[in-house]
Amino acid sequence: MIVAAVLFGYTALLCTLMPRLLRGARWAERAPRLGIAVWQVLGVSSLAGAVMAGLALTVPTVRVSADLASMLQACVMALTAQYASPGGAAAGAAGAVLALAVLGRTAWCAGAAVLQIRRERRDHREVLDLVGRRDAVRGVVVLDHAEAAAYCVPGRHRRTVITTGALQALDDEQLTAVLAHEDAHQAERHDAVLTWAQTLARAFPRVPLFRTAETEIARLVEMRADDVAAARSGRLTTAAALLAVAGGRTPAAGLAAGGSTAAQRVRRLIEPHRPLNRARIAAGSLTAAAALALPLLVLGGPAAAAMQLNYCPDGTPPSQVTTMR
Ligand SMILES: [Zn+2]
Numbered sequence: 001m002i003v004a005a006v007l008f009g010y011t012a013l014l015c016t017l018m019p020r021l022l023r024g025a026r027w028a029e030r031a032p033r034l035g036i037a038v039w040q041v042l043g044v045s046s047l048a049g050a051v052m053a054g055l056a057l058t059v060p061t062v063r064v065s066a067d068l069a070s071m072l073q074a075c076v077m078a079l080t081a082q083y084a085s086p087g088g089a090a091a092g093a094a095g096a097v098l099a100l101a102v103l104g105r106t107a108w109c110a111g112a113a114v115l116q117i118r119r120e121r122r123d124h125r126e127v128l129d130l131v132g133r134r135d136a137v138r139g140v141v142v143l144d145h146a147e148a149a150a151y152c153v154p155g156r157h158r159r160t161v162i163t164t165g166a167l168q169a170l171d172d173e174q175l176t177a178v179l180a181h182e183d184a185h186q187a188e189r190h191d192a193v194l195t196w197a198q199t200l201a202r203a204f205p206r207v208p209l210f211r212t213a214e215t216e217i218a219r220l221v222e223m224r225a226d227d228v229a230a231a232r233s234g235r236l237t238t239a240a241a242l243l244a245v246a247g248g249r250t251p252a253a254g255l256a257a258g259g260s261t262a263a264q265r266v267r268r269l270i271e272p273h274r275p276l277n278r279a280r281i282a283a284g285s286l287t288a289a290a291a292l293a294l295p296l297l298v299l300g301g302p303a304a305a306a307m308q309l310n311y312c313p314d315g316t317p318p319s320q321v322t323t324m325r
Pocket residue numbers: 181185221222225255256257258
């Protein structure tokens with residue numbers, strides 16, 4: 001029961017406290033890739049914590065043995081011990097329901113999200129192929145529209161789209177910055193990152209961690225794409241390019257250069273650039289790795305210890321069988 005309680009406590013802490021601590025963190029703006037990774041790790045770790053807490057309630061641990069018959073007997077004894085009492089059976093059933101519900105809900109929402117996004121992208125590509133014209137030199141699809149907008153439709157049949165309004169508003173350097181921004185979205189698969197964040201937020205809409213992570217990741221992937229563009233064209237040029245296309249609308253299937261966070265990103269680009277130093281990035285990465293590993297260690301520790309115990313011989317009372325809860 002202690003293992004399950006620790007895992008529940010850990011998951012609750014991640015889901016409620018971490019979004020308050022990390023929302024709008026300045027260090028994440030200085031290292032957007034690390035920020036994205038940390039939010040992803042928190043999401044995966046909280047999911048893993050909930051599932052493993054359910055497993056810890058459901059499945060007792062027995063010593064692993066080469067003697068299959070004896071090990072199976074121990075398994076039966078441990079299960080019998082756990083499920084002999086109404087309380088143990090109820091806890092086991094509740095744990096199984098929790099683990100299956102979390103896994104099933106996540107898988108269902110992920111599948112639905114992937115199907116919806118594929119359909120939206122396919123439909124949008126078909127429209128683009130009808131109304132847009134290919135610019136082979138720039139590798140983009142040009143749309144005749146007065147509104148200055150640029151976006152990409154990610155995936156295997158990717159398209160980078162730019163309007164004639166944007167071509168008129170941007171000079172060559174700014175256009176290079178915008179295209180570098182869109183290339184970064186495609187190269188780093190920001191669409192998949194966003195889809196996963198949206199999946200968790202829709203699967204568990206009442207969990208503050210997932211709601212905040214969706215917003216923060218959407219902000220940070222734009223900042224990361226801005227940084228790639230700025231490395232190529234300069235921060236002021238990228239800021240000017242963002243301003244030019246900030247008002248452009250983006251279809252649901254696309255990732256834009258502008259968007260609702262454009263003003264904040266422009267301000268970030270024109271402020272003095274202070275990237276996070278390597279030591280802090282290493283410390284953040286290690287912390288994220290520890291958060292990812294913690295549920296496994298909490299669950300695996302008692303299991304590993306159980307492997308060292310004297311294996312219960314025939315006739316051992318069920319109460320002496322090690323159980324992992
Ligand atoms: Zn973008």
